[in-house]
Amino acid sequence: MITDDVVIKTEGLTKTFEKGKKREVIALNRVDLEITRGEVFGLLGTNGAGKTTLIRVLVGLLTPTEGKAYVLGKDVTEDIDYIRQRVGLLPQEAGIYDRLTARENLIYYGGLYGIPEEELNSRADNLLEIVGLKEKEDYQVKGFSGGMKRKVLVARALVIEPEILFLDEPTTAIDTLGARVVRNMLKEISSQQKRTVILTTHDLTEVKELCDRVGILNEGKLVAIGKPSELEEKFRAANLEEVFTGLVTGEGVYGDASL
Numbered sequence: 001m002i003t004d005d006v007v008i009k010t011e012g013l014t015k016t017f018e019k020g021k022k023r024e025v026i027a028l029n030r031v032d033l034e035i036t037r038g039e040v041f042g043l044l045g046t047n048g049a050g051k052t053t054l055i056r057v058l059v060g061l062l063t064p065t066e067g068k069a070y071v072l073g074k075d076v077t078e079d080i081d082y083i084r085q086r087v088g089l090l091p092q093e094a095g096i097y098d099r100l101t102a103r104e105n106l107i108y109y110g111g112l113y114g115i116p117e118e119e120l121n122s123r124a125d126n127l128l129e130i131v132g133l134k135e136k137e138d139y140q141v142k143g144f145s146g147g148m149k150r151k152v153l154v155a156r157a158l159v160i161e162p163e164i165l166f167l168d169e170p171t172t173a174i175d176t177l178g179a180r181v182v183r184n185m186l187k188e189i190s191s192q193q194k195r196t197v198i199l200t201t202h203d204l205t206e207v208k209e210l211c212d213r214v215g216i217l218n219e220g221k222l223v224a225i226g227k228p229s230e231l232e233e234k235f236r237a238a239n240l241e242e243v244f245t246g247l248v249t250g251e252g253v254y255g256d257a258s259l
Ligand SMILES: Nc1ncnc2c1ncn2[C@@H]1O[C@H](COP(=O)(O)OP(=O)(O)O)[C@@H](O)[C@H]1O
Pocket: 017, 018, 025, 026, 027, 045, 046, 047, 048, 049, 050, 051, 052, 053, 054
């Protein structure tokens, strides 16, 4: 049963990729996951753990090999258009239109979703305010720092007023200061708007600052899920770093690693 409050549900979700003859990579290995409306959920895992693959399946960019994935109550293999209209995505390698201004980037993107101009303008006003780019809204993005570009991209993902916002490594590949700025903005967004946010990261500080719950992926398997404090307790670890290191190296975890 899927209740209204469960906005994402996966059951035995598996995704494999062919890697040459006979070899295959199991990017997602029987993942069972439930995410509730309004949560800020962090997906943690080292490179290659399956984080991006999971997001790509949930937004319909990849089809599951086995198992099920439901977003907003709809099966991703059946109702992807319904889902796409209602979720925002900041891809890991997001492109931005450098020659457009910050504001034009939002307006252009929102236009693709058929949002009327007047509505779009008022949303853009509000979002540019929230992300702290109001004064820079009419500057071409090409002169922006990495952190500022990332803010434009987050605002762009939000302009369609998605019920769920997926952010794939929103703070990776920008400098420390830029990452802080983006984190603060995400805090602001998640506190002001009752919106489900799913973000992937390698950064445990980020998780502690932002996330209500966290799921740890390792080699395609969801090896732990819960509130950061619950995981520390469950694995009898002093902090999330210890939980994480224990789970991905197979050392130093005294609790039961199975779900
Ligand atoms: N399009 C693809 N084709 C082949 N292999 C892929 C593809 N996308 C991801 N993979 C593989 O799936 C695994 C998980 O990748 P990914 O989901 O990108 O991990 P993460 O985002 O956690 O770093 C990796 O082994 C990766 O090489």
